[in-house]
Amino acid sequence: MKGPSDTSIEAGDTSTINVNVTREKFNAPVELKFTDLPEGVSIMEKDLSISKDATSAKLTLKANPDAKAIDDHKVTVTASGGGMTEDVTFKVTVKGSLAAKKLTLKAPYDTSIKQNETATINVEVAREKFNAPVELKFTDLPEGVSIMEKDLSISKDATSAKLTLKATPNAKAIDDHKVTVTASGGGMTQEATFKVTVKK
Known part of the structure; x- marks a missing residue:
């Protein structure tokens, strides 16, 4: 052989x-x-x-x-x-x-939202030596708060995503609630946190 x-x-x-x-x-x-x-x-x-x-x-x-x-x-x-x-x-x-590859995630700034209103957040990523879409996932959002967009990906040609938080009329008021953002792309995963305050 x-x-x-x-x-x-x-x-x-x-x-x-x-x-x-x-x-x-x-x-x-x-x-x-x-x-x-x-x-x-x-x-x-x-x-x-x-x-x-x-x-x-x-x-x-x-x-x-x-x-x-x-x-x-x-x-x-x-x-x-x-x-x-x-x-x-x-x-x-x-x-x-x-x-040789690197994925960097910059979480949104801490933000405040009122019941029955919306707030815009921005998630940024930096890629080194790879070119692929990055999928975003949000965990531990406050009760009654959700992301309006269905597509939570950052295309391979983009470096940021502008997303909309929406609070229901009966969203629970809370201060400095920690939310985790997970970014996955190129075989790598990064996590970052930011705080959301819900006001009446």
Whole structure:
């Protein structure tokens, strides 16, 4: 068996590898098994066999966006067929991990809202070395207060979202109620808090 060439892959990306086998005096499928893949890296194909009429398999490595950066990580390929087993190794380098990417979240300013009224808040994000939409989630809003917008995402070309808080007529009056904003994008998550005061 000839294992894949040493390969390099970026976090969030894919890479193609080839495994070649030579059979002598037998004609049967060969099953492949990969062990010790780097953290966050997997084989996309479910069928890891080389049919009896084929001599090679083209497979796809996939690295998660948060795959850990590592150099020359040794991976073992085991080929089994015709009652025989053979191991070979190759090296995988993972580049551009989360250490190179960054998501920064700036929460809205503390805000005040009256019962049965609305208030505008602004959420800002900064991206480094990635370009993807950012999804927002608000937790622990005061009783009777909600976000009017259904789309709580910041598009990949934008850096902020202007959203509207709405208080019902019977929203509970409360001072400095802490609300959490969670921003998720590029395989990363950030949280920030701000305070909402509800007045009668």
